[in-house]
Amino acid sequence: HGCHGSAATEAGVVELNPPRGTRDFPPEEMRLRTWLFDHFREVSRLMAFEEVDFPVLESEALFVRKAGEEITEQLYSFEDKGGRRVALRPEITPSLARLVIRRGTSAPLPLKWFTIGQCWRYERMTRGRRREHYQWNMDVFGVPGVRAEAELLQAIVLLFERLGVASSDVGIRLSSRKVLQVVLDMYSVPQHLFTKVCVIVDKLGKMSRDEIEKELVSTGLPCEAVQGIIDVLSLKSLSELEQVLGSGAAEAVADLKKLFSFAEQYGYADWICFDASVVRGLAYYTGIVFEAFDRQGELRAICGGGRYDRLLSTFGSEDVPACGFGFGDAVIVELLKEKGLLPHLSPQIDDIVFPLDDELQGPASCVASSLRKNGRSVDLVQDKRLKWVFKHAERVNASRLVLVGKSEWERGMVRVKILSTKEEFEVKAGELQ
Numbered sequence: 001h002g003c004h005g006s007a008a009t010e011a012g013v014v015e016l017n018p019p020r021g022t023r024d025f026p027p028e029e030m031r032l033r034t035w036l037f038d039h040f041r042e043v044s045r046l047m048a049f050e051e052v053d054f055p056v057l058e059s060e061a062l063f064v065r066k067a068g069e070e071i072t073e074q075l076y077s078f079e080d081k082g083g084r085r086v087a088l089r090p091e092i093t094p095s096l097a098r099l100v101i102r103r104g105t106s107a108p109l110p111l112k113w114f115t116i117g118q119c120w121r122y123e124r125m126t127r128g129r130r131r132e133h134y135q136w137n138m139d140v141f142g143v144p145g146v147r148a149e150a151e152l153l154q155a156i157v158l159l160f161e162r163l164g165v166a167s168s169d170v171g172i173r174l175s176s177r178k179v180l181q182v183v184l185d186m187y188s189v190p191q192h193l194f195t196k197v198c199v200i201v202d203k204l205g206k207m208s209r210d211e212i213e214k215e216l217v218s219t220g221l222p223c224e225a226v227q228g229i230i231d232v233l234s235l236k237s238l239s240e241l242e243q244v245l246g247s248g249a250a251e252a253v254a255d256l257k258k259l260f261s262f263a264e265q266y267g268y269a270d271w272i273c274f275d276a277s278v279v280r281g282l283a284y285y286t287g288i289v290f291e292a293f294d295r296q297g298e299l300r301a302i303c304g305g306g307r308y309d310r311l312l313s314t315f316g317s318e319d320v321p322a323c324g325f326g327f328g329d330a331v332i333v334e335l336l337k338e339k340g341l342l343p344h345l346s347p348q349i350d351d352i353v354f355p356l357d358d359e360l361q362g363p364a365s366c367v368a369s370s371l372r373k374n375g376r377s378v379d380l381v382q383d384k385r386l387k388w389v390f391k392h393a394e395r396v397n398a399s400r401l402v403l404v405g406k407s408e409w410e411r412g413m414v415r416v417k418i419l420s421t422k423e424e425f426e427v428k429a430g431e432l433q
């Protein structure tokens, strides 16, 4: 079966590549994805978070925010046959908020929920970036203080440690949006510009400083405010922050100090550091924000999150304090590749069962069936030469080869070969486990 590129090369062959910006997961890639997602799930279990799920398709209204965020500008939205405006979700948080409201915000709190879901963006392919990725989300609803953030940070650190990533490879930068709030108040910048400013200054480090200044000025900020914002966001320590902002930043500083002391108790203090330039690019964050980055590379964000205490009221509900993070499946895999931490994953087949000639296919099925009922994963091989079967057993890393032969079967026996030790023996067919 030749490897076709696309319909263009051979008349009548359908386009074989998945749509632009999307991926297939053939077995070897699916094993790596399953390995990563199993770690996401195990950490969620350790943290006593409950799994939830949502449709990939949501009402477009859930994501319309007019704050100039990249993911809402690249919304994969369309009108369905019922004339409804719908969208492939670009993120998970609004769906979580929708379900919390739907269940009634008086439901017993706190809620600790996690999900792993595919998210979409319609990116002009000029940048050749992907249009979908999978994101692990962990969110806490109903905990107003930074104890919730401390739990989320532990989840992130547990995940990295399980993958073999050390705090020398990756750090977690954290700050509070209350810092920016104080600066904007100092220059009496109107509140409605707050989210726009956050989205713009989130590009610090990705865009040049004067491009940022230009964008801030074009949103209507007075020049001294622009200078003040950039100066404050360049501060590298809490004590500097206190000196520069004085009592105005007391709340932000108190939150951060509490979070750092929790970090000591949890034992992950060497993973985190204060960095006033962290604001994250999502409009709805209101307090602590954080992002994990690789200390060597081009400082890509591996995951990120923060507190969003006012999101539910934007959907017309009572507010419920909330915080959470999203952890994508792309940057982490690149990091693991660079660090030589990718696992070698082979199929997990326990037994290969093979009838030595065709009239033994029935008995072989019977042997395979009883092994499967005993929880063994069995590959029942038919119409192959024995030579092929040995090679296949190696390839799939099977533990045992069970050969059903005529003379043995007549004595109620089968031949078993342990592939690791090469030892071979007969066993009563009915007693094979």
Ligand SMILES: CC(=O)Nc1cnc2ccccc2c1
Pocket (backbone or CB within 6 Å): 071, 090, 091, 119, 120, 121, 129, 130, 131, 132, 133, 328, 330, 331
């Ligand atoms: C590195 C990468 O693929 N990022 C990515 C890919 N697809 C997305 C889709 C929606 C939102 C964010 C996304 C982010």
